[in-house]
Amino acid sequence: AQSVTQLDSQVPVFEEAPVELRCNYSSSVSVYLFWYVQYPNQGLQLLLKYLSGSTLVKGINGFEAEFNKSQTSFHLRKPSVHISDTAEYFCAVSEIGNAGNMLTFGGGTRLMVKP
Amino acid sequence: EAQVTQNPRYLITVTGKKLTVTCSQNMNHEYMSWYRQDPGLGLRQIYYSMNVEVTDKGDVPEGYKVSRKEKRNFPLILESPSPNQTSLYFCASRGGGQNTGELFFGEGSRLTVL
Numbered sequence: 001a002q003s004v005t006q007l008d009s010q011v012p013v014f015e016e017a018p019v020e021l022r023c024n025y026s027s028s029v030s031v032y033l034f035w036y037v038q039y040p041n042q043g044l045q046l047l048l049k050y051l052s053g054s055t056l057v058k059g060i061n062g063f064e065a066e067f068n069k070s071q072t073s074f075h076l077r078k079p080s081v082h083i084s085d086t087a088e089y090f091c092a093v094s095e096i097g098n099a100g101n102m103l104t105f106g107g108g109t110r111l112m113v114k115p
Numbered sequence: 116e117a118q119v120t121q122n123p124r125y126l127i128t129v130t131g132k133k134l135t136v137t138c139s140q141n142m143n144h145e146y147m148s149w150y151r152q153d154p155g156l157g158l159r160q161i162y163y164s165m166n167v168e169v170t171d172k173g174d175v176p177e178g179y180k181v182s183r184k185e186k187r188n189f190p191l192i193l194e195s196p197s198p199n200q201t202s203l204y205f206c207a208s209r210g211g212g213q214n215t216g217e218l219f220f221g222e223g224s225r226l227t228v229l
Contacts, residue, residue: 009155036218043119043205043220044158090157103218105150105157 002027002093006106014114015083021076021109023091033074034092034103035065044090050074061085086113117142121206121221128196129229136191136224138206146209147189148173148218149181151202158205164189196228 007022025031032051036044048059055067065076074091091106119140128134140147148163150173160173164183178200180192189208193200203225207218 004157006157041222043207043222044218045220046217049217103158103160105159107155107157 002031002095002104004091004093004104004106006089006091006109008109009107010110010112012112012114013081016080018079019077019081019085019111021089021091021111023074023076023106025072025074025091025093027072027093027095030096031093032096033065033067034094035059035063035074035076036090036092036105038088038090038108040087047076047089081111081113083113083115085111087111117219119206119208119219119221121204121224123224124222125225127227127229130197131195134193134196134226136193136204136206136226138189138191138221139187140189140206140208140219141187142208142210142219143186144208144210144219145186147183148207148209149179149189149191150205150207151175152205152223153202161191161204193226196226198228200226201228202226 003026005024013019034049035047037047038044048057050057050067058064063078088108088110090108092103094103122137145166149161150158152158159175161179162181164170170181203223205223206221209218
């Protein structure tokens with residue numbers, strides 16, 4: 001069975017500062033990795049995903065994430081955040097070949113950007 | 116506009132009173148799924164459907180039922196709601212046969228069971 005741990009439940013940061021949201025996963029097989037963002041009172045939207053190839057993945061809104069297989073991590077980063085980035089961010093994994101029980105989500109990290 | 120539509124968005128009900136949360140998608144997606152979101156637990160899958168008349172349990176199916184009679188609709192049924200089913204519910208869909216694609220989410224249905 002797979003599991004996802006997001007190490008920080010809340011991350012406060014000042015506008016224009018860099019940010020890293022941490023994600024570690026556990027699985028006995030190879031996985032696909034995703035980051036979703038949830039703005040207040042909305043559903044989740046895909047930020048980026050890692051399927052294969054380059055371990056550095058770029059997504060929307062200037063976010064990027066790096067897959068580290070040896071550390072089983074998929075941390076999300078942005079070099080300079082904006083107020084509009086305030087949202088909850090979810091890391092998710094799915095086991096390759098398992099089309100049914102598609103995604104296992106972490107507990108979420110609330111990013112709070114202050115002016 | 117491509118979207119997943121859930122209704123109702125907000126509902127307060129009492130223990131034992133049957134309710135249905137509807138979900139409809141207009142993207143001709145084969146795969147649909149229901150999740151519940153609780154603080155600190157992220158999203159947990161309740162049920163999913165790979166296609167019409169094909170449904171299966173997710174991680175937390177107890178107390179819920181689903182049906183998939185048409186491709187576009189995937190209602191979530193609570194036959195006898197209990198307070199521990201108070202939660203935020205999301206329906207999602209995805210096209211294709213592989214689990215590499217993006218899930219499209221509805222805006223959520225906030226359910227309170229008194």
